[in-house]
Amino acid sequence: DENVTLAADPQAAADQAARHIAEATGIERHDVALVLGSGWGGAAELIGETVAELPSADVPGFSRPAVAGHVGTIRSIRIGDTGRHALVLGARTHLYEGRGVRAVVHGVRTAAAAGVSTLVLTNGCGGLRLEWPPGTPVLISDHINLTATSPLEGATFVDLTDLYSSRLRAVAREVDAGLPEGVYVQFPGPHYETPAEIQFAKRGGGDLVGMSTALEAIAAREAGVEVLGISLVTNLAAGISPQPLSHAEVLEAGRAAAPRIGSLLAAIVAR
Numbered sequence: 506d507e508n509v510t511l512a513a514d515p516q517a518a519a520d521q522a523a524r525h526i527a528e529a530t531g532i533e534r535h536d537v538a539l540v541l542g543s544g545w546g547g548a549a550e551l552i553g554e555t556v557a558e559l560p561s562a563d564v565p566g567f568s569r570p571a572v573a574g575h576v577g578t579i580r581s582i583r584i585g586d587t588g589r590h591a592l593v594l595g596a597r598t599h600l601y602e603g604r605g606v607r608a609v610v611h612g613v614r615t616a617a618a619a620g621v622s623t624l625v626l627t628n629g630c631g632g633l634r635l636e637w638p639p640g641t642p643v644l645i646s647d648h649i650n651l652t653a654t655s656p657l658e659g660a661t662f663v664d665l666t667d668l669y670s671s672r673l674r675a676v677a678r679e680v681d682a683g684l685p686e687g688v689y690v691q692f693p694g695p696h697y698e699t700p701a702e703i704q705f706a707k708r709g710g711g712d713l714v715g716m717s718t719a720l721e722a723i724a725a726r727e728a729g730v731e732v733l734g735i736s737l738v739t740n741l742a743a744g745i746s747p748q749p750l751s752h753a754e755v756l757e758a759g760r761a762a763a764p765r766i767g768s769l770l771a772a773i774v775a776r
């Protein structure tokens with residue numbers, strides 16, 4: 506195949522990437538895909554045995570990760586003894602990288618073309634509630650998209666009701682009954698919010714703020730893939746905490762949460 510570019514035909518590019526992954530991993534169809542955001546990197550090993558690991562830059566349409574800590578690989582993992590396979594997209598493209606919305610959702614469209622019926626979107630985010638300190642995992646119940654854009658083009662009027670599947674959230678709560686839920690607000694970034702913007706998001710019904718996830722979820726819905734979103738609060742958003750947070754505290758909180766969120770993700774995926 507000539508190297509279909511995202512700009513020319515995003516669906517063809519996703520189909521090409523999915524064929525590349527099937528050939529390179531030897532797994533013809535994957536069942537579930539995961540996007541591992543900040544703090545979630547260690548979860549993959551707990552899901553099962555890695556069948557194959559590909560440099561994401563070798564897969565058509567993917568690029569090298571821009572965010573430190575994001576591994577630049579795509580992994581095929583056998584999910585325990587279920588006979589099902591997970592596709593772990595280690596490198597996420599963020600809108601603020603300026604590569605366009607098609608690049609942001611290429612991984613999701615590739616996973617759909619690879620056959621997955623479920624997508625788990627994870628991220629690190631800012632928390633708007635004092636009762637959710639850094640290290641708290643929060644199920645995403647809905648999102649507010651403040652990016653002023655969409656991965657969809659043309660007259661594709663897609664319904665987004667129950668976008669963050671209540672069925673999958675119930676499965677997650679069977680695994681960990683104490684999981685709170687919140688509304689995720691995607692800002693374009695790369696700057697963090699001002700305290701005034703955080704109050705605006707809070708008064709508008711937001712509980713979590715980040716720079717990913719919402720656009721990926723919309724693309725997944727268009728592709729008919731069921732979505733579960735889980736955020737890891739890694740810091741309190743601007744102005745929420747009276748005293749400034751130290752970056753060391755944020756990093757420590759993420760590390761401390763790793764075992765809990767890793768086993769949570771593995772248990773959910775095994776269902």
Ligand SMILES: Nc1nc2[nH]c(I)nc2c(=O)[nH]1
Nearest residue numbers: 629630631714715716739742
């Ligand atoms: N927009 C936004 N994104 C984030 N990602 C992380 I980690 N923390 C934040 C935050 O406070 N705001």
